[in-house]
Amino acid sequence: MSAIICTDLCKYYQQGDSVIKGLDHVNLEIAAGSFICLSGPSGSGKTTLLNAIGGLDRLDSGQISINGERVDLLGKAALADLRLHSIGFVFQAYNLIPVLSARENVEFVMQVQGVSATKRRQRSMKILQEVGLEGMEDRRPAQLSGGQQQRVAVARAIVSQPKLVLADEPTANLDSKSMEKLMTHFRELNQVHQVTFMIATHDQRVMNWAERRIYMVDGQVTRDEMQDP
Amino acid sequence: MAARRRDAALGLSLRLAWRNIWRQKRRTWLTALAMIFSNVLLVFMIALQFGSYEMMINNSLRLFIGQAQVQRAGYHDEQKMRLSIPDVADLAASIRRELPSLSAAARANAFVLLSSKDRSFATRIVGVEPAHEPGLSTIPGLVTEGRYLDDPTAAEIVIGSVMARNLKVATGDELTFLGSGRDGSFAAGVVTVAGIFNSGSADLDRSLAEVPLAYFQDAFTMAGAGHEIALSAGALDDVPAALEVLSTMLNEHQGLVVLDWNALMPGLKQAIQADMSSGWFMYGVLIILVAFSVLNTQLMSVLERTREFGVIMALGIKPRRLALLVLFETFLMAALGLLIGVLLGAAITGYFSTAGFAYPGMEDLGAKFNLPSVVYPSMDLFAILLGPSVVFVFCLLAAIYPALKLYGLKPVEAMGAV
Ligand SMILES: Nc1ncnc2c1ncn2[C@@H]1O[C@H](COP(=O)(O)OP(=O)(O)OP(=O)(O)O)[C@@H](O)[C@H]1O
Numbered sequence: 152m153s154a155i156i157c158t159d160l161c162k163y164y165q166q167g168d169s170v171i172k173g174l175d176h177v178n179l180e181i182a183a184g185s186f187i188c189l190s191g192p193s194g195s196g197k198t199t200l201l202n203a204i205g206g207l208d209r210l211d212s213g214q215i216s217i218n219g220e221r222v223d224l225l226g227k228a229a230l231a232d233l234r235l236h237s238i239g240f241v242f243q244a245y246n247l248i249p250v251l252s253a254r255e256n257v258e259f260v261m262q263v264q265g266v267s268a269t270k271r272r273q274r275s276m277k278i279l280q281e282v283g284l285e286g287m288e289d290r291r292p293a294q295l296s297g298g299q300q301q302r303v304a305v306a307r308a309i310v311s312q313p314k315l316v317l318a319d320e321p322t323a324n325l326d327s328k329s330m331e332k333l334m335t336h337f338r339e340l341n342q343v344h345q346v347t348f349m350i351a352t353h354d355q356r357v358m359n360w361a362e363r364r365i366y367m368v369d370g371q372v373t374r375d376e377m378q379d380p
Numbered sequence: 381m382a383a384r385r386r387d388a389a390l391g392l393s394l395r396l397a398w399r400n401i402w403r404q405k406r407r408t409w410l411t412a413l414a415m416i417f418s419n420v421l422l423v424f425m426i427a428l429q430f431g432s433y434e435m436m437i438n439n440s441l442r443l444f445i446g447q448a449q450v451q452r453a454g455y456h457d458e459q460k461m462r463l464s465i466p467d468v469a470d471l472a473a474s475i476r477r478e479l480p481s482l483s484a485a486a487r488a489n490a491f492v493l494l495s496s497k498d499r500s501f502a503t504r505i506v507g508v509e510p511a512h513e514p515g516l517s518t519i520p521g522l523v524t525e526g527r528y529l530d531d532p533t534a535a536e537i538v539i540g541s542v543m544a545r546n547l548k549v550a551t552g553d554e555l556t557f558l559g560s561g562r563d564g565s566f567a568a569g570v571v572t573v574a575g576i577f578n579s580g581s582a583d584l585d586r587s588l589a590e591v592p593l594a595y596f597q598d599a600f601t602m603a604g605a606g607h608e609i610a611l612s613a614g615a616l617d618d619v620p621a622a623l624e625v626l627s628t629m630l631n632e633h634q635g636l637v638v639l640d641w642n643a644l645m646p647g648l649k650q651a652i653q654a655d656m657s658s659g660w661f662m663y664g665v666l667i668i669l670v671a672f673s674v675l676n677t678q679l680m681s682v683l684e685r686t687r688e689f690g691v692i693m694a695l696g697i698k699p700r701r702l703a704l705l706v707l708f709e710t711f712l713m714a715a716l717g718l719l720i721g722v723l724l725g726a727a728i729t730g731y732f733s734t735a736g737f738a739y740p741g742m743e744d745l746g747a748k749f750n751l752p753s754v755v756y757p758s759m760d761l762f763a764i765l766l767g768p769s770v771v772f773v774f775c776l777l778a779a780i781y782p783a784l785k786l787y788g789l790k791p792v793e794a795m796g797a798v
């Protein structure tokens with residue numbers, strides 16, 4: 152059974168006289184445990200699609216269901232709960248909370264979820280080590296480089312092992328080595344814990360990791376192909 | 381599990397709130413400073429006002445009435461000559477003896493027609509004990525022409541300045557009075573004006589005339605009786621305790637009652653409070669200004685964090701928690717202002733409550749009306765906490781609007797904001 156089914160998604164932005172097509176009749180089926188890369192030129196609708204699936208943004212028309220549940224029909228509070236407990240987000244701009252340290256940023260969601268302090272600490276330390284930020288746990292975002300902040304944001308998204316990770320340019324600021332390390336980690340989560348990944352990227356190297364590649368242009372899916380990673 | 385989750389979340393919110401308010405150190409301190417300043421001012425002004433109430437009540441009572449009086453039951457409602465206290469001077473003396481903390485002076489009242497060469501007026505005349513009256517009333521010290529009564533039996537009279545003007549008399553002139561004695565008989569006499577007082581109370585200056593009690597008793601066939609014993613305990617707070625002891629002492633005297641100042645002058649307290657109510661308007665303005673400064677601060681701080689709040693909401697945190705965060709931030713700021721303001725305000729009030737605070741310009745006025753020129757701010761908890769608590773509540777109320785703004789936030793739009 153498919154984890155995510157998108158049917159005829161449309162999202163238009165009125166810009167003066169012209170209409171910008173964020174999403175234009177998008178149909179997708181994404182099996183649970185997929186490892187998908189989303190690519191396409193800038194402005195093609197990748198972020199819009201991820202936001203729609205994550206229930207962050209309302210659509211003009213179309214249906215999205217995750218595990219049989221109609222996300223597009225959920226209320227604000229139910230959407231918030233869905234995001235809190237089942238979805239990990241990595242935003243295009245890393246968007247950390249500036250007054251919290253790297254570790255506290257990673258623990259933030261777990262804390263709201265009600266995970267105990269010892270467990271939180273254990274998990275956050277482990278994940279920060281895995282993304283290569285050992286020793287920087289107590290730094291505030293302002294004291295970290297762009298790539299380091301990026302990795303904190305990734306750590307925050309995956310630390311509580313959500314069923315679905317929506318990552319928007321998670322490797323944009325990373326060198327090849329860090330990128331490889333991160334993708335290895337993603338792949339492992341995907342294979343060991345069946346976490347579904349949707350990664351929007353411009354990076355050919357990242358695309359090579361995917362088992363399915365979806366291309367978008369002007370809000371439409373133009374190519375959708377399986378590959379051996 | 382649910383409880384632990386709530387605790388953890390509460391701790392998180394408080395910690396976040398605390399860090400957040402220090403992101404803009406200067407703005408937070410400026411806002412807190414506005415609270416501190418108004419709190420200090422409110423603590424001091426309200427304590428001073430409460431202190432003034434007490435002083436004004438006391439001064440008003442000390443002019444003539446006294447803080448309490450012993451009377452025959454019913455006399456206060458209808459001043460009939462025969463509702464008298466037998467051997468009133470002896471009873472006053474025994475009160476002074478048994479209760480050394482009390483000042484006591486015997487008095488008798490009659491309504492007469494008082495006439496000078498040219499004019500006549502209906503007025504009250506009071507028989508007083510010249511030796512004890514100064515312990516109770518400030519009138520003896522307010523005689524501006526001539527002197528106060530000294531001989532307990534002399535045919536002398538002391539009158540108010542307005543009455544003197546109305547009767548067109550000066551010290552040394554003679555006045556005749558006509559009235560009826562206790563037994564209903566005709567009472568009349570001729571008295572010499574010994575002194576004229578100027579109390580500052582138009583009512584007393586127009587209508588009060590004092591003669592020695594023994595002379596009064598003689599003229600009105602009182603046979604040693606009088607109508608009231610005026611009492612003073614010093615501080616108003618000491619009155620109830622003293623009256624309690626006095627009541628038991630008076631048990632053997634059938635039909636006598638003790639009336640405290642509230643019974644003697646109902647409405648005095650309200651009148652004085654109403655008189656000073658303009659102060660409350662100023663306090664209200666001050667509080668509203670502080671509330672607006674909080675509103676402004678929190679609105680700015682919410683607006684400039686739109687993006688951050690968008691991210692937090694995108695992570696699945698509900699607006700309710702963010703609204704709570706903003707309230708927590710305000711709470712912490714207001715608590716800071718409250719704590720520092722109350723401590724500072726209490727310290728200043730405490731100093732003046734022992735040293736006394738002289739209103740600028742009060743010295744002259746005080747000297748003129750024989751009144752103390754300094755006010756002692758009231759150092760009680762209610763007076764001190766009243767202002768700051770109201771400021772605190774209004775600051776929290778002011779944060780409701782910025783907090784509510786979060787409910788309208790859409791994560792994607794908010795994240796796009798700079
Ligand atoms: N709030 C908005 N108002 C108007 N147009 C918008 C808005 N958000 C997105 N768009 C437009 O919708 C289209 C899709 O945007 P989207 O952010 O999904 O692109 P993207 O594929 O993520 O691009 P990039 O690779 O640069 O991140 C773009 O043309 C963009 O200009």
Ligand SMILES: [Mg+2]
Pocket residue numbers: 197198199243319
């Ligand atoms: Mg994008």
